[in-house]
Amino acid sequence: MPKLDYMLSLLWLLRSRGKMTAEQLAEALEISVRTVYRYVDLLCQSGVPVVAEPGHGGGFTLPDSFRESPLFFDTNELKAMAHSARIASQAGYPFADALEHALDKISHRLNEDQGEQLRRHQAGLEAVPYSTSREIxxxxxxxxxxxxxxxxxxxxxxxxxxxxxxxxxxxxxxxxxxxxxxxxxxxxxxxxxxxxxxxxxxxxxxxxxxxxxxxxxxTFIELARDTLAGYSKTDASWVTVRIGGDSDVLESIGNQYFVQPFLTKHMDRELRFEMPPSVMLTYMPHLLLSFGTLVSVLEPSLLGERISELCHEIAEHHTSPKLP
CATH class of the missing domain: 2.30.30 (SH3 type barrels.)
Known part of the structure; x- marks a missing residue:
């Protein structure tokens, strides 16, 4: 069990059972008496008013006025909270202000070292906001x-x-x-x-x-897949689509909203999809054509043929005489 978990467990024992000796705490937590004293010192340093009564009948207690547990976070937990607040703000998350307010509350409950860790990681990440004319x-x-x-x-x-x-x-x-x-x-x-x-x-x-x-x-992906497919994936007419090309280009293709639900395998030089022919012929030709010769259709040949037809249609459109 991590150190912070032991400290919280020790605190909960004192709150629920009242006065306990170091030996009783050590037995309950399955740790040494020496470790109990070390954890009590750490709790006191964190602002927990643990009262130590020496002698026969003594032990550790918490004052009746103490009602709130201190907050213990490791570096990664503090980092995650700080960065999440920044990213949420960039994404237009509707409760970003509430998240920042919660983080501010947490920062006031941290000890000096934890507060410094939080400030350091807040300064280490910047989320650039997306430019939009609408407030959503x-x-x-x-x-x-x-x-x-x-x-x-x-x-x-x-x-x-x-x-x-x-x-x-x-x-x-x-x-x-x-x-x-x-x-x-x-x-x-x-x-x-x-x-x-x-x-x-x-x-x-x-x-x-x-x-x-x-x-x-x-999930959202399941809803999107069923919406685009129009029927269940158990339908036997679904086909395998294999696309080859540069890894960066394939990453861009694989993250397109309308094909991502059908992506089954993402390799360095190849993407594989399972999709209905209607989805393949509706979305894939225009998508792949936008990447020119940077991608190749490995399977099926029907998709390559449809892209070729689309190229001829576009060429004819741009070279045929236009009426005034």
């Missing part, structure tokens, strides 16, 4: 509350296709953050299925009093 923290906060309490939301959503904004009733299941974007996986009553909505495209949001049954233990 309020939207994220409302969506998180709606998802937590299974509340139906009415949203006005702007499509990228140029369609007019339409009011939709959605059942928000999960929020997800990836590549500087926030998404909400939600059942759309208009479409009758689960859809992925970019939060920065939600123009208006109203959380209603109506509730819905939220599926349990379903």
């Amino acid at each position: 923290k309020r939207l994220l906060s409302d969506l998180e509350e709606a998802a937590a309490h299974s509340r139906v939301c009415c949203i006005q959503y702007a499509n990228t296709t140029g369609d007019a904004e339409r009011m939709r009733h959605i059942h928000p299941y999960r929020l997800a953050y990836r590549t500087n974007r926030w998404y909400v996986a939600a059942y759309c009553e208009l479409r009758g299925s689960v859809r992925m909505f970019r939060v920065d495209r939600i123009e208006q949001l109203e959380v209603t009093e109506e509730t819905f049954a939220r599926p349990e233990d379903v």
